[in-house]
Amino acid sequence: MTVALRLGEFITESKFEDLPSLAKDYGEMLIASTIASAAVGFNLSSSSIIRQLEIDRGGKPESTIWFDGSVRLPAAAAARVNAVASDAAASDDSDLRNIVHQGTTACASALAVGERFCSSGEDIVAAIVLGYETAGRISTVMQCTFKDKGFHGSIIAAFAGAAAAARLMRLSVDKTAQALLITATSVGGLNAAADTSVAREYHAGQAATSGVQAALAAARGFTVERELFEMKLGFFDCFGRDADASLITNDFGSRWNILTEMGIKLVPGGxxxxxxxxxxxxxxxxxxxxxxxxxxxxxxxxxxxxxxxxxxxxxxxxxxxxxxxxxxxxxxxxxxxxxxxxxxxxxxxxxxxxxxxxxxxxxxxxxxxxxxxxxxxxxxxxxxxxxxxxxYAPKGAAILGIDWIDVEAKYRTLVGRANISAGNVHASLGVVRTFRQVESASALLNLLR
Known part of the structure; x- marks a missing residue:
């Protein structure tokens, strides 16, 4: 079985109740962290440019643009805009092994697609955890060699969005695999540009929209090479070096990257x-x-x-x-x-x-x-x-344990700077803390307008 199909099985067949309780907690914390960072990034010029581009482009009003009144855009566009805003403020999250911001991609994509398809909070939290895990496993195989070749971490983060979107769209194993494969042949981004310019957040937007678009294309039957990850001159070969594909699939369910590698930023910056x-x-x-x-x-x-x-x-x-x-x-x-x-x-x-x-x-x-x-x-x-x-590890690292008190403080501080009422800041935080219990993403997103 190909790498993509094994990942597709994992994403499609994993049950919410089988996910570790702490992983689900951290999934909700990632939602809070991503939105908090976006509250600051919303008014930065790079974020404003991308937001206005997508508003001008228009399309079906499927998903909410956070902190922008009643503006709604197609899901892929909303995922892009919200991911750019969150990444722009450099206050989101990272895989601490390689500083890939896959939590931003997973959350921006899952909330946009979840709103579009009327997914429950439980479904969205599961999609975030599984999206994070998918990107984390691909990252494990790459062992940071993509950076040695000059590529930005967004080439990994995009898979979090693709996996989350495919899960929420309830795609089959085959179509979920295709969403990942289409993403693999779509990604890009140069690390040199991200270190010195706003290319970093542009990459984040591209990662989110590429993953969602890949899932949408796969849903309609678009297909690419099935062995694209492991084949000669495929994804692992081109972006990495000496990748051991077995590391992706040999222990599903026994380890979770969101519990061992993830870090939520409790201060700004890299x-x-x-x-x-x-x-x-x-x-x-x-x-x-x-x-x-x-x-x-x-x-x-x-x-x-x-x-x-x-x-x-x-x-x-x-x-x-x-x-x-x-x-x-x-x-x-x-x-x-x-x-x-x-x-x-x-x-x-x-x-x-x-x-x-x-x-x-x-x-x-x-x-x-x-x-x-x-x-x-x-x-x-x-x-x-x-x-x-x-x-040895910064505060907010999963391996140290993350406390809701710290995440709440971040949320209140940063979302408090956004153009929403103090009442909505408080109410939205309450929704995030119990997000797995809500009937739909609108319970949260209506408070961010």
């Missing part, structure tokens, strides 16, 4: 740097040091030797991708929070005075299996004293 900020803040608190006393800040983390991106960021894009900024801000403020994505913090003199004092040093050599998006930060003061702190 997930690889959250552990840096936490470690820097802890070291600064332990040392009781003021910025003026700091001689040097050293960052050590596995897999990122010499990788720091913008040294002197001046905007959200630069800040989101700058380990230097995260370290400097963590030391200067002894904390890192949602406010650090603001212009005031990006230009804060106390932070900027430390930027040139941050260095990337050799990666750690011990306890490597404990690191999942973590880092070790050492502060060297002008009197020669050294204080170090290590964070």
């Amino acid at each position: 997930h690889p740097h959250h552990g840096v900020a936490e470690a820097a803040a802890k070291a600064a608190r332990d040392a009781g040091v003021e910025p003026e006393e700091v001689e040097l800040i050293e960052i050590s983390r596995p897999g990122y030797a010499g990788f720091a991106n913008p040294h002197n960021p001046t905007d959200l894009i630069g800040m989101a991708h700058s380990a230097i900024f995260f370290a400097a801000a963590g030391v200067a403020d002894r904390d890192f929070s949602w406010i650090h994505a603001s212009a005031d913090k990006i230009t804060d003199p106390r932070i900027r005075m430390l930027l040139d004092r941050v260095r990337m040093v050799a990666p750690p050599t011990s306890d490597l299996d404990r690191y999942k998006g973590g880092a070790r930060v050492t502060i060297v003061t002008k009197d020669g004293k050294k204080t170090s702190a290590t964070v």
Whole structure:
């Protein structure tokens, strides 16, 4: 049996009641996180451009555009618009192995398609969990080699949308497999562009709309090569290196990526740097040091030797991708929070005075299996004293356990900035927390208009 058919069986035949309870909890948390990030991203120029393009294009009013009054668009277009908004704010989620934002794709796609097909909350949560798992398993096989070849993580995230859409459309095993295969021959995106520009959120939109469109095409009978994943010059061959396809299908149901690899962002910016900020803040608190006393800040983390991106960021894009900024801000403020994505913090003199004092040093050599998006930060003061702190995984990582208290705080903070009433912020959060019990997505989406 082909890889696509095995995945199709898994997506189609898995029952809601057989999914781990915690995986379903995390699926609902992903909905909250994705919407919260979109609330901030909604007004960013990149998000506004894509939203207006799709509004101008028009089409059947099937699915809601979050935070935009009564605007409804075709499901694939709505998935694109909402995914762009969520990704643009760099406040969504990641697979901590490779920083693929498949939760955004799964949620934006599942909510759009679920609204279109009048799916229940239970069905949508299952689609999100299974979509996340599908992308995660493909990611496991790729082992980050797609980034070595220069491709962006959106080539993986798209499968979360395709799987979620196929599940909600109740496609057969064969047609679900075809949705994945059509996605495999449709994806693209260059990592170099995403690190330095708004190409990142454009990729997110393309991933969501490609997955939904693939499911819609498969539903109508469109077919492509059945062995496209594993064949010579197929998906694994072109985008990866030495992929072991058996890793996708050998233990369905015994492990879940949403429980082991997923991280929900509890602060803004690139997930690889959250552990840096936490470690820097802890070291600064332990040392009781003021910025003026700091001689040097050293960052050590596995897999990122010499990788720091913008040294002197001046905007959200630069800040989101700058380990230097995260370290400097963590030391200067002894904390890192949602406010650090603001212009005031990006230009804060106390932070900027430390930027040139941050260095990337050799990666750690011990306890490597404990690191999942973590880092070790050492502060060297002008009197020669050294204080170090290590964070193995950032707050919000599934392996540490995620608390609804933290997700609620994120939701209230970020959705509170959107153009909806305080009452709707509170009510919508209540719906998300028990989303598996609602009769349809409209119970939530009507509160986001």
